[in-house]
Every structure is written in C-alpha cells, then in structure tokens.
Amino acid sequence: MKVYENIIIGGGAAGLMFAAQLSNKKRSVIVEGNSKLGAKIEISGGGACNFTNKKIAPSDYLAEKSFIKETLKEYNNRWLISWLEERGLEYRIKNGREYFCKKSSKEILDIFKREIRGVKLRLSTRVESVSKRDGNFVVKSSRGDIVGKRVIVATGGLSFPKLGATDIGYEIAKSFGHRVTPLQPALVGFTLQPQDAFFKSLSGVSVAVALKVGQREFSGSLLFAHKGLSGPVILNASLFWQKGHIEIDFLPNFNLESIKSSSKSLSNLLPLPKRVAKHFFDALEIKDSAAKYLTKEDWKRVEELKSYSFAPAGTFGFSKAEVTKGGIAVEEIDQESFMSKKVENLYFLGEVLDVTGRLGGFNFQWAFASATKCARAIES
Ligand SMILES: Cc1cc2nc3c(=O)[nH]c(=O)nc-3n(C[C@H](O)[C@H](O)[C@H](O)COP(=O)(O)OP(=O)(O)OC[C@H]3O[C@@H](n4cnc5c(N)ncnc54)[C@H](O)[C@@H]3O)c2cc1C
Structure with missing residues (x-):
C-alpha cells in the first residue's frame, strides 16, 4: 500500500494553502468529502471571497492571543496580498478595508487549483476516523484506508453542513486525547x-x-x-x-x-x-x-x-452561521508548527482550532496563515 508523506484532510482554505506551500507535491494527498475543492471559498463574501482586511490584529479574534500573535504577524495581510498578487489575483477593496476578489471567488480558487498541481486528489471521499499503525497514520474513509506519515487536519467548523461541514476534525482530536472547547454558531443572526x-x-x-x-x-x-x-x-x-x-x-x-x-x-x-x-x-x-x-x-x-x-x-444556528466559535484547545498545539503536542506528525489548521475571527476577511486570513506557517515548519 502506498504511504503518503502528507494526508491533508479537507480541501478548503487551510488544506489548499498547505498543499500550495509544499515544494514536493507528489507525495501528498488531499482527502475531501465534497465532489469539488473549496466550496466555502466559492460562496464566501457574496461570491467574491473577502480574503483579508486592511488591518489585522489579535484583538480581531476570539482566541488565545499569545497563540495567534506571531502567526498573524509573520503571515499577515501584506504577505497574503502579495502572495496572491504574484499569482495574478486582481482585487477590490470594499468599505475602505475589506479585500475581495475583483469579480468572483473563482479567481482565488483557480490560483489554488494551479498551485496544488501534483498533489493527489481524493474527492467525494469522507474521512471517518484516523488511527496509528506501525508508526504511520491510517485514515479510514468512505472509499477505503489511506496511509501516511503525517496527517494534516484542515476540516473546518460545523457551520453550513450543506457545504460539507462535519465534526470529524473535533472527533479526530478527541480520539487522540485533545480537548475541544464548547462549539457554538458565530457570525450569525x-x-x-x-x-x-x-x-x-x-x-x-x-x-x-x-x-x-x-x-x-x-x-x-x-x-x-x-x-x-x-x-x-x-x-x-x-x-x-x-x-x-x-x-x-x-x-x-x-x-x-x-x-x-x-x-x-x-x-x-x-x-x-x-x-x-x-x-x-x-x-x-x-x-x-x-x-x-x-x-x-x-x-x-x-x-x-x-x-x-x-x-x-x-x-439562527449552524445552518446559517458563517463560522464555529470554539474548537481544538490551542494550548495542546505547538504554535510554531501547528503539530499536536500529544501526537507526533498530527497537525491541526484553520477553523477547526479554537480561533475565530470577526467579519471582514479575518477567518480566511487565519486559515491561510496557519497553513503556511505549518507547511514551512514541516519543510524547514
Ligand atoms: C456563507 C459563508 C461565507 C463566508 N464568508 C467569508 C468571507 O468572506 N471571509 C472570511 O474570512 N471568511 C468567510 N467565511 C468563513 C470561512 O469560509 C472559513 O472560516 C474558512 O473556510 C475556514 O477554512 P478551513 O480550511 O479551516 O475550513 P473549510 O474551508 O470549511 O474547509 C474544510 C473542508 O473540509 C471538508 N471536510 C469536512 N469534513 C470532512 C470529512 N469528514 N471528510 C473529508 N472532508 C471533510 C469540507 O468539505 C471542507 O471542504 C464564510 C463562511 C460561510 C459559511
């Protein structure tokens, strides 16, 4: 059986950015429950994806400030904007501070699709559990087992189940002894x-x-x-x-x-x-x-x-909420690499962590920043 270097669970914002940052894509796989990548990116920001904000500070997040501070300083809005600009993204600024794709969120999605070329895709494949066997991880999915050296959990929150959201990230974390703080709908009426x-x-x-x-x-x-x-x-x-x-x-x-x-x-x-x-x-x-x-x-x-x-x-509940407040407790996650402090080679990124931003591009900024910091730490 093939043993992947990285099994990325979730082909959303964080999973795509992590894959995009890998220098050798061939030995990694994205496992995504939906039949397409980036479903939330596509509908976000009224279909134009509000990917960041002119001003980003830890106070824009409900989170342990010391955990997010360095990541948001290093991989900040300027870094994200130039990373996207270098790859041809055109954008517009709304309300003097919110950065949107110029026409459609498809523009940012297309960049990711180009940047992850080489990474194996397993779409319409729902992850059911993760376990460890002989030093490797075994990801049990609706389409059979996938084996890898590292697992990157980028499964997002519980909001918008019709776009593929499940509780699998929290369940994986709990099965390895992690604490999950109470989950509630947020950015909601x-x-x-x-x-x-x-x-x-x-x-x-x-x-x-x-x-x-x-x-x-x-x-x-x-x-x-x-x-x-x-x-x-x-x-x-x-x-x-x-x-x-x-x-x-x-x-x-x-x-x-x-x-x-x-x-x-x-x-x-x-x-x-x-x-x-x-x-x-x-x-x-x-x-x-x-x-x-x-x-x-x-x-x-x-x-x-x-x-x-x-x-x-x-x-209005999870079906209408833009994000999930709460998540995997960050004191058990290494803030330099996003690796679990409990299980070697198990990583958690993006919204599944107990980090939630306010409206205005802060949640994508977090997903992209955490994914990049993790990928670069792994490759260093
Ligand atoms: C309607 C709406 C509009 C939004 N607009 C904005 C905005 O304009 N700006 C902003 O900053 N934020 C916005 N957000 C929030 C933003 O979309 C999320 O915070 C962000 O996508 C989180 O990234 P992530 O990679 O952690 O999770 P996601 O992008 O949600 O990706 C998780 C992926 O994991 C997959 N997955 C889940 N369970 C399984 C499983 N069991 N097996 C396999 N795959 C699985 C999902 O299908 C999904 O593709 C919006 C959210 C919604 C719902």
Missing part, C-alpha cells in the same frame, strides 16, 4: 424573545446602529430579518455574545438634546426611517408629538432608543 417580536414587522429594513456586547463595541448596519436580527453589526456581536443582553443604540451619533426645543414632531426629527420609528414608538409607548411638548417621562422612553436592551433568544 439572533432570534427574538416575545418582547422584541415587533422587529419581525420590519423584516427587510436596514438601519445604522452602534452596539455594546460585553466589553466590545461595534457599529454598522443592522438588518431586521424574518427570523430576528442580522446584518454585519449583529454577526460581529454574535462572536462575543454568551448570554444576557446587548445594548443597541438606534440613534448613533445623534444628540437628543439638540432637538428638545423643536416644534417638529419626533418622527420628523429622529434619523430613523418613518416605519421603524412608528414600530418603536408603539412598542416603547412614545408619543409622536412636537418635541418641545414632551415631558421628562416621555424623554426617558425616547432615550431607550439610544440604549435599547436586546436579549437574544438564541441564534
């Missing part, structure tokens, strides 16, 4: 408790807000969705939300004092779409009178719009 059910009537409307979740503050667009709240600012909040309430300012950068003596009605003064204002006025029992006639009690209720206490019922 929130469902509503009964007191906020009126949000549903605003389904489809977006507003600019600022919010506080724990110690974190975010501002951006909030979308009233059919099932609850979504939009970029909410997705970011979901990464840092445990339980309890989120404080939302529906009137960011707006000073209520400036309108208190106005003879215009409140709905004409507040920078909110009329429809949104009306639903909030009904829910908070705010009178839509001329501002100058409102009482102290009335203003207290208006002020609630600046510090609305929103307690999510839960999230």
Whole structure:
C-alpha cells in the first residue's frame, strides 16, 4: 500500500494553502468529502471571497492571543496580498478595508487549483476516523484506508453542513486525547424573545446602529430579518455574545438634546426611517408629538432608543452561521508548527482550532496563515 508523506484532510482554505506551500507535491494527498475543492471559498463574501482586511490584529479574534500573535504577524495581510498578487489575483477593496476578489471567488480558487498541481486528489471521499499503525497514520474513509506519515487536519467548523461541514476534525482530536472547547454558531443572526417580536414587522429594513456586547463595541448596519436580527453589526456581536443582553443604540451619533426645543414632531426629527420609528414608538409607548411638548417621562422612553436592551433568544444556528466559535484547545498545539503536542506528525489548521475571527476577511486570513506557517515548519 502506498504511504503518503502528507494526508491533508479537507480541501478548503487551510488544506489548499498547505498543499500550495509544499515544494514536493507528489507525495501528498488531499482527502475531501465534497465532489469539488473549496466550496466555502466559492460562496464566501457574496461570491467574491473577502480574503483579508486592511488591518489585522489579535484583538480581531476570539482566541488565545499569545497563540495567534506571531502567526498573524509573520503571515499577515501584506504577505497574503502579495502572495496572491504574484499569482495574478486582481482585487477590490470594499468599505475602505475589506479585500475581495475583483469579480468572483473563482479567481482565488483557480490560483489554488494551479498551485496544488501534483498533489493527489481524493474527492467525494469522507474521512471517518484516523488511527496509528506501525508508526504511520491510517485514515479510514468512505472509499477505503489511506496511509501516511503525517496527517494534516484542515476540516473546518460545523457551520453550513450543506457545504460539507462535519465534526470529524473535533472527533479526530478527541480520539487522540485533545480537548475541544464548547462549539457554538458565530457570525450569525439572533432570534427574538416575545418582547422584541415587533422587529419581525420590519423584516427587510436596514438601519445604522452602534452596539455594546460585553466589553466590545461595534457599529454598522443592522438588518431586521424574518427570523430576528442580522446584518454585519449583529454577526460581529454574535462572536462575543454568551448570554444576557446587548445594548443597541438606534440613534448613533445623534444628540437628543439638540432637538428638545423643536416644534417638529419626533418622527420628523429622529434619523430613523418613518416605519421603524412608528414600530418603536408603539412598542416603547412614545408619543409622536412636537418635541418641545414632551415631558421628562416621555424623554426617558425616547432615550431607550439610544440604549435599547436586546436579549437574544438564541441564534439562527449552524445552518446559517458563517463560522464555529470554539474548537481544538490551542494550548495542546505547538504554535510554531501547528503539530499536536500529544501526537507526533498530527497537525491541526484553520477553523477547526479554537480561533475565530470577526467579519471582514479575518477567518480566511487565519486559515491561510496557519497553513503556511505549518507547511514551512514541516519543510524547514
Ligand atoms: C456563507 C459563508 C461565507 C463566508 N464568508 C467569508 C468571507 O468572506 N471571509 C472570511 O474570512 N471568511 C468567510 N467565511 C468563513 C470561512 O469560509 C472559513 O472560516 C474558512 O473556510 C475556514 O477554512 P478551513 O480550511 O479551516 O475550513 P473549510 O474551508 O470549511 O474547509 C474544510 C473542508 O473540509 C471538508 N471536510 C469536512 N469534513 C470532512 C470529512 N469528514 N471528510 C473529508 N472532508 C471533510 C469540507 O468539505 C471542507 O471542504 C464564510 C463562511 C460561510 C459559511
């Protein structure tokens, strides 16, 4: 039976970048459950793959900062952009900071397909378990056993099972004695408790807000969705939300004092779409009178719009989440090589680790950076 040098489990962002970095591709194999490579890359960023961000710092991640710091410093956004540029990628920058493929995520996928030429591909092959036999690893798959000297687990998280996500990476880790921290959907919308059910009537409307979740503050667009709240600012909040309430300012950068003596009605003064204002006025029992006639009690209720206490019922779940929060505990992983500290020649990369970035290209940056550092450590 053939013994591979590297068995790469998962042909997603991290698995592809790892394979691309190998100088000798012939003795490696990518084992991928889907019938094609990079399914998440393809649909990511609205089909244009937001692969990195203008500013990347450890604070953009929910992770053990000391573990990710050096990797993100060495294999940072500048390194990634020039690596892709050298291979012909054209990109555009959105919102002044988010890097997307110029037209389509196929452009970045095509680069990887070119860069991994020589690596053996086993597509539509689901990994079921990994064990050790006579010093080698045996990867049991839906299409038989595959034997190799090293195993690189790049199986991603649990989100979007329809794109091939499975729990196999966590199961492999556990079977070798690794600890997996609790797994939760993140970069995902929130469902509503009964007191906020009126949000549903605003389904489809977006507003600019600022919010506080724990110690974190975010501002951006909030979308009233059919099932609850979504939009970029909410997705970011979901990464840092445990339980309890989120404080939302529906009137960011707006000073209520400036309108208190106005003879215009409140709905004409507040920078909110009329429809949104009306639903909030009904829910908070705010009178839509001329501002100058409102009482102290009335203003207290208006002020609630600046510090609305929103307690999510839960999230939209893994089927809608962009990422999985939690993962393989990083203290048991060598941060120089990404090799398990428990089992020689077993490696873990990308989202399967307990490292989760916020919205804006941070998760691909991590997947690509961890994969490159690992491949270069192996080859050094
Ligand atoms: C809708 C959506 C949009 C996103 N947009 C962005 C974005 O614009 N920017 C950004 O930074 N991040 C984005 N993300 C997150 C990003 O896609 C992931 O963080 C990233 O792909 C993680 O890379 P990875 O290689 O660790 O895992 P993945 O890319 O998920 O790759 C894991 C691979 O392992 C395979 N696999 C799983 N189980 C098995 C098994 N049992 N046997 C064989 N193969 C298996 C999977 O099929 C998959 O191909 C998005 C995610 C989603 C769901």
